[in-house]
Amino acid sequence: MKMWEILKRELKSYFFSPLAYVLLGFYLLISGYFFSTFVLSTHYAVLSPILSSMVTVFMFISPILTMRLISEDMKTGTDQLLLTSPVTVTDIVIGKFFSTVFVYLVALVITFLYPIYLKLYSSPDMGSIIAGYIGVFLIGVTFISIGLFASSLTENQMIAGVIGFALILMFWLISWLGDVFTGKAKAIFQNLSFFDRLNNFLNGLVNLSDVVFFISVIIFFIFLTIRVVDKRRWS
Amino acid sequence: MMIELKNVTKVYGTRKAVDNISFSVDKGEIVGFLGPNGAGKTTTMKMITGYMPPTSGTIKIAGYDIVEQPIEAKKHIGYLPEVPPLYLDMTVEAYLHFVGGIKGVPPKKRREDVERIIHEVGLTDVRKRLIKNLSKGYKQRVGLAQAIIGDPDVLVLDEPTVGLDPKQIKEIRDIIKELGKKHTIILSTHILPEVSMVCDRVIIINKGKIVAIDKTENLSAALQNSRRYFIKVEGPYEEVVNSLKKIEGVTNIEAEVDSDNTIKLTVESSADKDVRKDMFFAFAKKGFPILELKMLNYSLEEVFLELTTEEESYDENVGNTKEGA
Numbered sequence: 001m002k003m004w005e006i007l008k009r010e011l012k013s014y015f016f017s018p019l020a021y022v023l024l025g026f027y028l029l030i031s032g033y034f035f036s037t038f039v040l041s042t043h044y045a046v047l048s049p050i051l052s053s054m055v056t057v058f059m060f061i062s063p064i065l066t067m068r069l070i071s072e073d074m075k076t077g078t079d080q081l082l083l084t085s086p087v088t089v090t091d092i093v094i095g096k097f098f099s100t101v102f103v104y105l106v107a108l109v110i111t112f113l114y115p116i117y118l119k120l121y122s123s124p125d126m127g128s129i130i131a132g133y134i135g136v137f138l139i140g141v142t143f144i145s146i147g148l149f150a151s152s153l154t155e156n157q158m159i160a161g162v163i164g165f166a167l168i169l170m171f172w173l174i175s176w177l178g179d180v181f182t183g184k185a186k187a188i189f190q191n192l193s194f195f196d197r198l199n200n201f202l203n204g205l206v207n208l209s210d211v212v213f214f215i216s217v218i219i220f221f222i223f224l225t226i227r228v229v230d231k232r233r234w235s
Numbered sequence: 236m237m238i239e240l241k242n243v244t245k246v247y248g249t250r251k252a253v254d255n256i257s258f259s260v261d262k263g264e265i266v267g268f269l270g271p272n273g274a275g276k277t278t279t280m281k282m283i284t285g286y287m288p289p290t291s292g293t294i295k296i297a298g299y300d301i302v303e304q305p306i307e308a309k310k311h312i313g314y315l316p317e318v319p320p321l322y323l324d325m326t327v328e329a330y331l332h333f334v335g336g337i338k339g340v341p342p343k344k345r346r347e348d349v350e351r352i353i354h355e356v357g358l359t360d361v362r363k364r365l366i367k368n369l370s371k372g373y374k375q376r377v378g379l380a381q382a383i384i385g386d387p388d389v390l391v392l393d394e395p396t397v398g399l400d401p402k403q404i405k406e407i408r409d410i411i412k413e414l415g416k417k418h419t420i421i422l423s424t425h426i427l428p429e430v431s432m433v434c435d436r437v438i439i440i441n442k443g444k445i446v447a448i449d450k451t452e453n454l455s456a457a458l459q460n461s462r463r464y465f466i467k468v469e470g471p472y473e474e475v476v477n478s479l480k481k482i483e484g485v486t487n488i489e490a491e492v493d494s495d496n497t498i499k500l501t502v503e504s505s506a507d508k509d510v511r512k513d514m515f516f517a518f519a520k521k522g523f524p525i526l527e528l529k530m531l532n533y534s535l536e537e538v539f540l541e542l543t544t545e546e547e548s549y550d551e552n553v554g555n556t557k558e559g560a
């Protein structure tokens with residue numbers, strides 16, 4: 001209930017500021033560009049390259065969407081209102097988290113135009129498109145949870161954005177490291193790699209282990225964020 | 236008992252910001268929390284409101300421990316921090332509705348509450364405006380408004396008039412006095428007159444320690460232990476001073492020749508003895524006319540200055556010994 005109040009306020013704050021529209025516009029512009037050039041030039045009724053590029057764009061956008069979530073409250077002192085109200089830190093953090101998830105969902109729903117378009121003019125494999133979307137959604141929400149965590153570390157939004165981006169980049173690098181190593185190390189790095197798992201979804205495979213992996217990482221970062229907010233008060 | 240602190244200490248790193256303080260505030264009181272900058276007022280209020288836990292000691296709000304039962308305790312608290320916690324990108328109305336929401340006020344009552352409080356605090360003209368476009372005085376009113384949403388029993392107001400112009404200060408004080416009829420209030424300030432104007436009782440804090448707690452009207456008398464009088468007499472210096480010395484209860488005399496034949500004196504007596512009549516009869520017997528006579532009550536301001544200068548001179552001594560060694 002209280003979480004819902006936090007969520008509503010964050011959503012208003014997104015949609016009353018031009019930033020959300022600019023980022024959303026940018027996201028749709030880039031993905032639309034990829035869609036039109038790819039589909040028109042290859043005439044393949046396949047969406048995965050576009051979905052993949054959407055993830056890349058969201059890697060850059062998500063830290064900007066999440067950077068102010070918690071840092072701004074610390075900076076302006078509104079955390080004093082939140083933390084002295086009869087609300088738990090969990091309510092606050094989860095409310096903020098879902099507000100960004102909602103914005104992301106709006107962006108994704110708009111891109112449903114692409115598969116609908118494909119469906120109108122050809123017969124794409126809807127199963128793998130749906131699998132792809134599940135992957136794109138899960139990895140995007142994972143980015144959001146990482147950005148949220150970064151936002152709890154500092155009251156400076158810009159620094160929070162940079163940290164968030166750096167963390168996401170690190171998970172990208174982990175998949176490269178998988179290629180460098182062999183044997184057991186390779187297996188560990190590949191297990192941690194977001195992008196190998198994303199590729200499974202994009203290839204039309206929904207593995208329970210991949211779903212569980214992303215959800216675990218999401219919960220892990222939300223939990224860390226709650227701890228950080230809570231701990232700071234005890235320092 | 237609405238607020239109860241027992242042996243509360245807060246340490247930042249190695250620095251004790253609040254040092255073993257205990258006090259309580261009864262239902263319906265307006266208590267002033269008075270102390271110079273850096274005394275530990277804000278830190279204490281952050282602990283009372285559950286923003287941060289004390290390093291040691293316990294705090295109870297309406298009987299609920301703020302650390303053990305934070306949600307229950309916080310239901311009874313409205314808090315106006317030093318800088319009002321405003322979302323600048325919201326309108327006054329939307330912001331107050333949001334606060335009502337996180338305070339757990341049910342939607343229907345929330346609308347009524349926001350309506351009523353907007354009028355009480357004088358925000359009717361700006362209710363649809365974005366908070367970032369408001370003047371400092373109005374922002375402070377919005378800060379007060381958010382503190383009273385949900386009718387909390389306890390209001391914690393941290394320097395509610397700081398940085399406002401005199402007209403705004405008066406308005407905010409009037410609102411606080413009005414709120415005092417329904418709420419228990421603790422307000423911090425480093426402005427002395429504010430305490431005597433608004434508060435029933437005062438807690439003086441300095442360097443993290445409580446130095447005095449008393450009814451506002453008792454405070455000066457209780458702390459000074461003596462009465463002082465100003466008197467202007469016409470007569471020869473020696474004789475005037477001598478006749479005063481003979482009066483029982485007079486503890487100190489400072490005399491100064493004013494002009495030609497008049498003497499200005501500051502006389503001190505013990506707190507339990509009023510020597511005005513004795514002085515009158517003593518001078519009447521000698522035939523020295525009294526031109527002026529009045530009680531000098533220590534203003535709270537003087538008391539306060541005394542308290543802080545005492546602490547400071549103590550510090551200087553410590554510094555000096557170190558240098559000497």
Ligand SMILES: Nc1ncnc2c1ncn2[C@@H]1O[C@H](COP(=O)(O)OP(=O)(O)O)[C@@H](O)[C@H]1O
Pocket residue numbers: 247250251252270271272273274275276277278279
């Ligand atoms: N977050 C903090 N970290 C370290 N020291 C602090 C912090 N906040 C306050 N202090 C110190 O604690 C003391 C009390 O501060 P404060 O409670 O703000 O006093 P007041 O509100 O009476 O001016 C000051 O010496 C201040 O420097």
Ligand SMILES: [Mg+2]
Pocket residue numbers: 273276277278317394
């Ligand atoms: Mg202060």
